[in-house]
Amino acid sequence: xxxxxxxxxxxxxxxxxxxxxxxxxxxxxxxxxxxxxxxxxxxxxxxxxxxxxxxxxxxxxxxxxxxxxxxxxxxxxxxxxxxxxxxxxxxxxxxxxxxxxxxxxxxxxxxxxxxxxxxxxxxxxxxxxxxxxxxxxxxxxxxxxxxxx
Numbered sequence: 001x002x003x004x005x006x007x008x009x010x011x012x013x014x015x016x017x018x019x020x021x022x023x024x025x026x027x028x029x030x031x032x033x034x035x036x037x038x039x040x041x042x043x044x045x046x047x048x049x050x051x052x053x054x055x056x057x058x059x060x061x062x063x064x065x066x067x068x069x070x071x072x073x074x075x076x077x078x079x080x081x082x083x084x085x086x087x088x089x090x091x092x093x094x095x096x097x098x099x100x101x102x103x104x105x106x107x108x109x110x111x112x113x114x115x116x117x118x119x120x121x122x123x124x125x126x127x128x129x130x131x132x133x134x135x136x137x138x139x140x141x142x143x144x145x146x147x148x149x
Contacts, residue, residue: 007068007072015068015069015072015073016072018069024073027069031063034059034062034063034065037062038056038059038060038062040059041055041059042059071087071090074090075087
């Protein structure tokens with residue numbers, strides 16, 4: 001299995017240089033364009049009655065690159081409460097939305113696809129694993145001493 005490598009120092013430096021050279025408006029416009037391209041690829045693939053295509057994979061990769069640039073930038077800005085980087089605020093929102101939007105779908109009859117030992121109890125009582133959702137700090141984007149950001 002191929003796993004995605006962590007963002008290395010060199011990649012983070014390239015992202016920061018791109019942000020400084022092109023600016024926030026450019027990055028955000030490109031992200032919008034890439035998301036539109038992914039949407040178009042998904043729609044085209046669905047019209048062919050399949051779930052995945054290389055057009056979808058390419059669209060995903062393009063969106064992920066610009067999301068990584070945005071994540072890297074958020075990790076250079078202070079968190080609202082001053083305890084870390086701004087990306088941690090985004091992770092907290094993501095965890096909340098996961099609990100509010102994804103978990104209820106699973107409880108309404110969709111198959112449970114995690115390894116929770118309490119699968120039989122989930123629909124009736126709620127999964128005790130839900131309360132153990134951890135907000136991970138932005139380890140993926142952590143800078144090394146001396147990195148230029």
